[in-house]
Amino acid sequence: MKELGKRVLAGDIRAASRLIRNLEDQITDTYIAIQEIFKETGKSHVIGITGAPGAGKSTLTDELIQAYRSQGKTVGVLAVDPTSPFTGGALLGDRIRMLRHAEDPGVFVRSLATRGAMGGISKAVGEGIHVMDVLGKDRIIVETVGVGQQEVEIINHAHTVIVVLVPGMGDEIQALKAGLMEIADIFVINKADREGAGKLYKETMNMVQMSRDRAGVSKGWQIPVLLVESVMEPHKFAESVEKLRDKIEEHYQFLVDNDLISERMRRKTAAEIQEALWGAIMCPILNEMEASGEMKRMIDRCLLKDTDPYTLADEIALRYMKEGLAKDICADS
Amino acid sequence: MKELGKRVLAGDIRAASRLIRNLEDQITDTYIAIQEIFKETGKSHVIGITGAPGAGKSTLTDELIQAYRSQGKTVGVLAVDPTSPFTGGALLGDRIRMLRHAEDPGVFVRSLATRGAMGGISKAVGEGIHVMDVLGKDRIIVETVGVGQQEVEIINHAHTVIVVLVPGMGDEIQALKAGLMEIADIFVINKADREGAGKLYKETMNMVQMSRDRAGVSKGWQIPVLLVESVMEPHKFAESVEKLRDKIEEHYQFLVDNDLISERMRRKTAAEIQEALWGAIMCPILNEMEASGEMKRMIDRCLLKDTDPYTLADEIALRYMKEGLAKDICADS
Numbered sequence: 001m002k003e004l005g006k007r008v009l010a011g012d013i014r015a016a017s018r019l020i021r022n023l024e025d026q027i028t029d030t031y032i033a034i035q036e037i038f039k040e041t042g043k044s045h046v047i048g049i050t051g052a053p054g055a056g057k058s059t060l061t062d063e064l065i066q067a068y069r070s071q072g073k074t075v076g077v078l079a080v081d082p083t084s085p086f087t088g089g090a091l092l093g094d095r096i097r098m099l100r101h102a103e104d105p106g107v108f109v110r111s112l113a114t115r116g117a118m119g120g121i122s123k124a125v126g127e128g129i130h131v132m133d134v135l136g137k138d139r140i141i142v143e144t145v146g147v148g149q150q151e152v153e154i155i156n157h158a159h160t161v162i163v164v165l166v167p168g169m170g171d172e173i174q175a176l177k178a179g180l181m182e183i184a185d186i187f188v189i190n191k192a193d194r195e196g197a198g199k200l201y202k203e204t205m206n207m208v209q210m211s212r213d214r215a216g217v218s219k220g221w222q223i224p225v226l227l228v229e230s231v232m233e234p235h236k237f238a239e240s241v242e243k244l245r246d247k248i249e250e251h252y253q254f255l256v257d258n259d260l261i262s263e264r265m266r267r268k269t270a271a272e273i274q275e276a277l278w279g280a281i282m283c284p285i286l287n288e289m290e291a292s293g294e295m296k297r298m299i300d301r302c303l304l305k306d307t308d309p310y311t312l313a314d315e316i317a318l319r320y321m322k323e324g325l326a327k328d329i330c331a332d333s
Numbered sequence: 334m335k336e337l338g339k340r341v342l343a344g345d346i347r348a349a350s351r352l353i354r355n356l357e358d359q360i361t362d363t364y365i366a367i368q369e370i371f372k373e374t375g376k377s378h379v380i381g382i383t384g385a386p387g388a389g390k391s392t393l394t395d396e397l398i399q400a401y402r403s404q405g406k407t408v409g410v411l412a413v414d415p416t417s418p419f420t421g422g423a424l425l426g427d428r429i430r431m432l433r434h435a436e437d438p439g440v441f442v443r444s445l446a447t448r449g450a451m452g453g454i455s456k457a458v459g460e461g462i463h464v465m466d467v468l469g470k471d472r473i474i475v476e477t478v479g480v481g482q483q484e485v486e487i488i489n490h491a492h493t494v495i496v497v498l499v500p501g502m503g504d505e506i507q508a509l510k511a512g513l514m515e516i517a518d519i520f521v522i523n524k525a526d527r528e529g530a531g532k533l534y535k536e537t538m539n540m541v542q543m544s545r546d547r548a549g550v551s552k553g554w555q556i557p558v559l560l561v562e563s564v565m566e567p568h569k570f571a572e573s574v575e576k577l578r579d580k581i582e583e584h585y586q587f588l589v590d591n592d593l594i595s596e597r598m599r600r601k602t603a604a605e606i607q608e609a610l611w612g613a614i615m616c617p618i619l620n621e622m623e624a625s626g627e628m629k630r631m632i633d634r635c636l637l638k639d640t641d642p643y644t645l646a647d648e649i650a651l652r653y654m655k656e657g658l659a660k661d662i663c664a665d666s
Contacts, residue, residue, distance in 0.1 A: 031643040038641035052385060054501075168387075168501075262636070269635045269642070270628065274619065276646035281654060282615060286607065295603065302602045303595070308371035309602070310364040313609035321614060321653055 005036025009134055013108070016131050020110050023124040023131075031279060034127050037134045042265070044076070044133040045252050048158030049143045050183075055164040056190045059231050061143050063238060065101055067245040068139050076132030076140040077109040078125060080154060108132060122153040123275035126268065129157055155183055156271050159264050160251045162244070164188045165204060167196035184223055185251050188244060192227040201227060221254055285320055338369025342467055346441070349464050353443050356457040356464075364612060367460050370467045375598070377409070377466040378585050381491030382476045383516075388499040389523045392564050394476050396571060398434055400578040401472050409465030409473040410442040413454060413487060441465060455486040456608035459601065462490055488516050489604050492597050493584045495577070497521045498537060500529035517556055518584050521577060525560040534558060554587055618653055 004022075007015035022030040047064075049057050058079070065075045101107040112124050125142060132140045144154050155161050163184040187208070189201050208223045226244055229236035255261045289295040301307050337355075340348035355363040380397075382390050391412070398408045434440040445457050458475060465473045477487050488494050496517035520541070522534050541556045559577055562569035588594045622628040634640050 035641050035643050038643075039638045042638075052387070054385070265636055266632050269632045272642040273628070273631055273635065273645060276642035277615065277618070277649060280643070280646035280650040281618070282610065284650075285610070285614070295606070298606055299599050299602045302606065303598055305372045305375070308368050309605040309609035310368050310371075310613070312606060313613035316610060317613040317617075320655055322655060 004030075005033035008033065008131060009037055009040060011135065013135070016108070016135055017110065019131055020112070020128050023127045024112055030127070031276070034130055037130055041130045041133045044129070044137055044140045045160070046129055046140045046142060046158045047248055048155040048161040049141060049164060050155055050161070051164030051188075051190075052166070055166040056231075057143050057164050060164060060188065060190060060228065060241065060244075061141055062100070063231075063241040064141060064245060065107055066238070067242050069101075069104065069106060071245075073138040074106040074136065075108075076135065076137035077107070078128045078132065078140065078142045079109065079111045080113070080121060080125060080142065080144040108135060108137060122156070122271065123278070125154050126157050126272050126275065153271065157268050159255060159261065160185050160248050162186045162188055162248070164190050165200060166190045167194040167200050185221060186244070186247055187223060187225040189225065189227050191230055192240075193230040193232070197227065201225060219260065220258065221251065285316065289316070337363075338366035341366065341464060342370055342373060344468065346468075349441070349468055350443065352464055353445070353461050356460045357445055363460070364609070367463055370463055373467045374463045375466065377462070377470055377473045378493070379462055379473045379475060379491045380581055381488040381494040382474060382497060383488055383494070384497030384521075384523075385499070388497040389564075390476050390497050393497060393521065393523060393561065393574065393577075394474055395433070396564075396574040397474060397578060398440055399571070400575045402434075402437065402439060404578075406471040407439040407469065408441075409468065409470035410440070411458060411461045411465065411473065411475045412442065412444045413446070413458060413475065413477040441468060441470060455490070455604065456611070458487050459490050459605050459608065486604065490601050492588060492594065493518050493581050495519045495521055495581070497523050498533060499523045500527040500533050518554060519577070519580055520556060520558040522558065522560050524563055525573075526563040526565070530560065534560060552593065553591065554584065618649065622649070 004015055004019050008019055019030060019033050022033075049061055049064075051057055061077060061079075065077065068075050101109065110128065112121070112128055129140055129142065142154065142158055161183050163186070165187060166189070187204050189197055189204065191197065192201075204225045208225060224247055226240065226247060228240045228244065231237050255264065286295075289298070298312050302309055302312070337348055337352050341352055352363060352366050355366075382394055382397075384390055394410060394412075398410065401408050434442065443461065445454070445461055462473055462475065475487065475491055494516050496519070498520060499522070520537050522530055522537065524530065525534075537558045541558060557580055559573065559580060561573045561577065564570050588597065619628075622631070631645050635642055635645070
């Protein structure tokens with residue numbers, strides 16, 4: 001394993017692909033490779049793209065790659081795919097993604113899908129970003145399917161967050177938008193030719209204007225709402241995505257000029273430390289409990305109502321942890 | 334706090350509401366109340382409903398409540414709402430949900446939205462189910478917005494999982510379906526009047542027929558695909574939701590007859606134990622690190638590339654944990 005990080009640092013694409021696969025499989029040893037490359041990270045501009053299924057994020061990402069390549073910038077893409085809980089594995093897959101860039105050495109696309117570990121996807125995304133970062137990609141696009149808490153965690157890794165909305169997705173979207181309002185740096189109304197696009201645009205603009213000052217990460221940034229034309233109109237589509245690209249650059253410059261980048265970096269690092277703590281503390285305990293068959297016995301006892309998960313958890317904590325840690329309110333962990 | 338659990342056991346609705354709010358806020362002390370009620374849990378049939386935003390899950394849930402009430406069964410509903418990462422809080426809210434049942438003492442509806450803790454939502458859902466369970470609700474419906482890994486974790490708390498699909502949600506749905514195939518016990522094609530409903534029905538039927546034997550939880554169950562009529566046709570809509578209700582009951586009976594309930598209970602309990610371990614081990618450590626300002630210092634050091642999250646995590650593990658725990662592969666924790 002030790003070689004893997006060094007080979008990635010040397011620009012070995014196959015080593016990078018292998019490392020990302022290992023992250024996906026949550027092989028704990030991969031942390032050694034990430035340790036090797038960590039000092040070289042932090043150079044790329046990370047762009048998060050999220051939104052509901054069917055919003056057209058992949059098509060948008062594909063065109064955004066094009067828009068950056070036309071400026072000579074290199075691009076990495078991490079596509080977080082819906083995970084099969086039992087088999088794991090990226091369902092959309094690299095194969096069917098961004099085919100037209102397959103031969104372009106300036107573009108590196110990987111899908112990520114991780115198994116059921118709590119925070120597992122977010123951890124793998126943070127590490128995947130490091131890999132593409134040390135490969136020297138100028139821009140890294142993280143694309144996630146969905147709009148839940150998990151996507152929020154993933155998006156914490158990005159400097160610039162794009163939320164893609166699309167007409168005709170039902171009322172739930174209205175509620176989702178309110179949550180998205182707090183993570184979005186740029187709203188995109190996709191498939192602008194669709195019925196209801198104008199209405200959605202107005203509603204989103206209203207929400208943006210009504211939204212109070214945002215939490216630290218983008219103070220003073222006026223969230224723009226961009227209309228992106230249908231892919232059926234290739235020329236208009238490309239033009240509106242170029243506008244999006246320029247707006248993304250403008251946002252990054254805004255973060256730099258207002259010294260807000262550091263806040264994003266802190267947020268990202270805090271998440272990474274918490275995820276590393278999970279790997280260093282919880283994983284060994286859970287593994288030992290599985291291996292010894294204790295987990296099975298504990299489940300049996302809970303099913304018999306002979307005890308409860310909380311009492312058992314306190315017992316385990318006493319056994320594995322040194323004295324003197326008080327249990328406390330834990331709202332923001 | 335100690336009183337809260339006892340009051341819930343006594344059927345105090347306001348205490349139950351308060352307890353659920355506390356779960357949402359992830360106040361660690363609520364575990365005391367859950368300990369108090371745990372022995373009385375395990376009587377309800379838990380039904381999970383998931384699917385993409387805009388699939389019409391809330392309307393379906395509302396009608397499903399009606400279908401169960403017409404049989405005299407009591408119903409609890411836990412609606413997991415999209416979370417605002419900074420403010421937290423349920424965005425859809427109890428108020429705008431299932432209004433027509435607001436006056437019915439046989440129906441208890443609560444929205445759940447939790448803050449950024451890893452696995453936080455799943456933990457709160459598991460505990461919220463316990464609360465509604467000891468309130469004596471015959472059926473508990475857990476409704477989640479989305480189709481990501483997080484929803485899979487949430488849905489692990491359910492005996493019967495309904496996946497709602499809707500025509501015209503784009504190709505991503507096709508990929509999502511493959512993941513959903515492994516969690517779904519029943520597929521619902523909602524808004525069956527919409528263009529593309531027939532096509533979606535056929536595709537889903539094909540996937541169901543092609544799907545290999547499933548993992549333990551529903552061995553031998555032939556996943557049905559039900560068409561639910563548009564709410565615009567109230568009579569047809571009600572009729573098709575009654576069919577859904579009967580199919581849900583049939584699935585539960587199937588689990589009982591084939592002794593598969595116990596497998597679901599084990600899966601649920603395993604998740605609860607892991608989540609309780611997080612609360613007992615990780616929370617106190619993270620809190621102490623926050624309080625002492627050490628987290629801040631660690632972030633600074635990572636930003637300076639003076640060290641990395643993994644090295645720091647190992648240091649923390651050594652400090653807090655007793656000797657003799659080997660770091661190991663951690664794929665399934």
